[in-house]
Amino acid sequence: MATDSIAAPKRPFRSHILVFLAPAVLVYTAVMIFPLISTLYQSFFSKDWAFIGFGNFVTLFTDPRLSASFWNALGNNFWFFIIHMVVQNPIGILLAALLSNPKLRLRGFYRTVFFVPTLLSFVIVGFVWKLILSPTWGVTQGLLKSVGLGALFQPWLGKEEYALTTLALISNWQFIGIPMMLIYAALLSIPDEVIEAAECDGITGWAQFWKIQLPLVLPAIGIVSILTFVGNFNAFDLVYAAQGAQPGPNFSTDLLGTLLYRTFFGYQLQLGDRALGSTIAAVMFLIILTGVCIYLFGVQTRLRRYQF
């Protein structure tokens, strides 16, 4: 660029930058970086602090029970993620597209309503949905019956084949506001001139959405996807609130987060195992790191950005 060719005048070191950065750096180091490094460090030691190299990792992947739990949790995690990508994000984009329609009235109201569940605590969401879906007290069965679909009702959270999908859909309901807001903001930043030019060329309605708006919000969709990925592979709270730390039925809703919790802190009569817990945490970190790297180097660099 042009500025590079002119030798910049040497400026004195601006120490106030350090002062302003210090609080964030210190707090972040204390509550994030230090625990992360100490967890990784701990995963190379046995329970009695003897260095065992990759011993814990070998145990995790070779012990028949532990590795079965791990692969089960990982598989569940992928399903959880897929549901989010297939249901939550497309609906989020759709809602954003509807909201950005200038003819829509009560836009602020809808925007708030869709976003409110995101602000609720996991505990409330888990509890409320458990009650809604409860075969004993829940309203779901009555609602379905009133429209003649009573036969469709199942105790979804208690059935091995449905429980995880149900939880994923509850999580979608809760977090639909995040993709909606991010994409809504991206849609609003598309200049009117582009839209008007499209209209002059006869591109309106859905064609306009597919050909103009969607390509322009792709970077935002990329961000949403990676946020979903990181959030899902760290997910723990909703499952813990709804199903406990030995997530039933028959571990069908066990995610890496709950497996980590159960292993690290113990549960009921199961005693906690700091070493193996740290190992699972380290593996989770590696999985997320890999996913984020694939996105950053494989996807984001290829996304085309448009300057207006």
Added chain:
Amino acid sequence: MTFQKTLMLASATAALLAGAGSAFAADVTLTIESWRTDDLSVWQDKIIPAFEAANPGIKVVFSPTAPTEYNAALNAKLDGGSAGDIITCRPFDASLELFNKGHLAPLTDLPGMDNFSAVAKAAWSTDDAATTFCVPMGAVIHGFFYNKDAFAKVGIAAPPATVEEFFADLEKIKADGTYIPLAMGTNDQWEAATMGYNNIGPNYWHGEEGRLALIAGTQKLTDEPWVAPYRQLAKWKPYLGDGFEAQTYSDSQNLFTLGKAAIYPTGSWEIAGFEANATFPMGVFAPPVEKAGDTCYISDHTDIGIGMNAKSANPDAAKKFLSWVASPEFGGIFANALPGFFALGNTPVAMQDPLAQEFVSWRDKCKSSIRSTYAILSRGTPNLENETWNASVQVIKGAETPEAAGARLQAGLDSWYHPAAM
């Protein structure tokens, strides 16, 4: 002020302080660590005043921590040397570990300890039963609650005594259709194991006999006495409410107290809550036996004990207090203040609550045992208690056969538990 006056004042002050000091020195304060926050008022209003009245000079402070934080907080306090003099003991391994680390003092010779049977002391003794480190305080007994109105309506004269009668009654209630026969769900998993398997099981494995044989390795979970309870559980399924798969523990409690369910498998700890909520007369019956006249076995599970901090500054006062806890006098106060938590002493305790009386009367007719999975067998990974939760649920749902469940649990146990007798 002159020097003399100062000196006089100083000596007077010193004398005063010394006098006060000696007066207070007689008063020893004992602090009790506990997780029973619910029982704070019972301790403050009933238990502690009774002790202080009989033992002037010893003050007792009950200082509970939330149940979920108790173990971690207690460990930290004990390591840091700031824990109270008296420690409330969780049963089995959690307390055993404290004893092995030297945090709990051995109490084998404590006066009053001989008031307790070996079963009562097992939860707070070393594996060889040589040393006991906590005074057994309370136990909960498993059984079935039933709605007397429901039984009258469908024409059941007396609660079932045998398994056959039990299923005949369930069938009657189901045919009548007014009530859900059995209030139990599998959502929370532990219900199926604790209130199902460990409730009905002792009749099959003959209580302590089977439990100790399992620990010794002479019986296996694939043996008939351990598989048979699963067979009965599998037959419960048609009598559970619709959607039991997603029914939680509190759903079950509410179904019963609202009068929608006829029978509720559970334990004595529900007495206080149920009596406060239910508007119909309730009764309880012990787990039905196979054939009329068989010896009955009950799960009389030791749940709370109390011990002494090995580093207590006032060991004599603490021992005095613990001896008192071991006495029948404490047993009477405790059992009446907290119906459903039974004193563990050999001396029978007079209780006012009729349901509690019924529960405790089984101790005379039946043989007591504790939950089979709690002692020793849940020390390793996979942990037998947590595995039993899962297996009981799978069996009730019909997703796993009783035999397969037994084989799976035994395989898990074999992977880390190798008793010498094998």
